[in-house]
Amino acid sequence: MAMPAPFPQQMAVVGPQYCAPYPVDLTVTRKAISLTDGDFAVTDANGNVIMKVRGKLLSLRDRRVLLDAAGNPIISMQQKIFSAHRRWQAYRGDSSNSEHLLFSVKKSSLLQFKTHLDVFLAANTSESTCDFNIKGSYFERACTIFHGSSNNVIVAQMKKHHTLQSIALGKDTFGVTVYPYVDYAFIVALIVILDEINKDRDDDD
Secondary structure, eight states, rough: EEEEEOOOBBBOSOGGGGGSSOEEEEEEEEESSSSSSSSSEEETSSOEEEEEEOOOOSSSEEEEEEEEETOOEEEEEEOTTOOOOOEEEEEETOOGGGGGEEEEEEEEESOOEEEEEEEEEEEEOOOSSSSSSEEEGGGGGGEEEEESSSSSEEEEEEEOOHHHHHHHTTEEEEEEETTTTTHHHHHHHHHHHHHHHHTTTOOOO
């Protein structure tokens, strides 16, 4: 049976300021129609917007930037060109320089009926085993993020929120619980990439 992440110290992928010693509940809202092709808003338990995601206008279509509430770039994400497994790479700030690579995400296999993604931190150059993995059903918005390659240690969970307001406004809303000492900026970036990869499920992989 999977257990919440028992991390006595911060697991800071982006930075220690995004690691809390308690579970962090976030709400992620994706607008159905957006000028920037896929805007997200991330709110905390009190309804305050703490992060936003925007696409790059007049730039590569498959590029997203995670911003803090003040509009400062935290992580930039872009799909690797000619990648068979829909690999996405995430960089610190608004960079795309390999020196600033934080992590990469790819489908664990080309043909998938359920969501299964592998996550590799930048230091894991051999990629013989993944540092994190994501499993679940994206279309049901029920996914779990695990530490390592097994299903033994949970670091975050995502589930769908069905509200009349979100349906009326044409928005897709889901909740995310990030376990203690886990970098929630990293988790939000994983969910954005998960959304992008699943947009392409009907394409030829």
